[in-house]
Amino acid sequence: MAEFIQALDPSKLLLAESVLSFATTPFTAPLYNFPLFLFGVYAQENQEANDSLKLFSGFTAVSVLFDIIWMSNNTQHWFIRTFTVIIMLLKFPTALACLALLRQRGAQFSGLGSFRAHDAAGATVWSMPGGFASNGDRDGYQTVDEPPLSTSPRPHVPPSAPAPTTQPNAPGAYQSV
Secondary structure (H helix, E strand, C coil): CHHHHHHCCHHHHHHHHHHHHHHHCCCCCCCCHHHHHHHHHHHHHCCCCHHHHHHHHHHHHHHHHHHHHHHHHCCCCHHHHHHHHHHHHHHHHHHHHHHHHHHHHCCCCCCHHHECCCCECCCCCCCCCCCCCCCCCCCCCCCCCCCCCCCCCCCCCCCCCCCCCCCCCCCCCCCCC
16 A cells, blocks of 8 residues: 555646646635645645645645535536546545655654654744753753852842832722732
8 A cells, every 4th residue: 555655646646636626616616626736736846845745735634524515515517526526536645645755755743733742843933031941052041950150159139128108098099008
């Protein structure tokens, strides 16, 4: 089975599905198929768009359920329904071929949502303030286990007492305690 999937050409499958879905657009047919396959053509052609290809594969697999719902709620001419069924059946090998292409490109497939035990997989866009970065780059902050950054002691200065405020004694006025 794996050899069959490896032998599939995602670009030819996407081209066939794009042409079929474009041919059905003037008729009563699912309108989401044509933009979906155009997105698939983009994601398949762009070598750096591994995330887009993953997204397309997921959308394609989920859209089979939408096709079934759409066909049960709408009536079509038998000729257009044949095209719709062919498109729906071609979605499975297309999604599998795109996932195989991702594997060839070196993409990693990790669990649901790409979360591991304590690490969010992917590039870090920002770091926590106060030196809580998980990648070791503390930006001048120190952890509890590290030796002090400077050896000169800082004198302890107690906080000053707040200045007393006077409140009017008018009836109904708010007073602070």
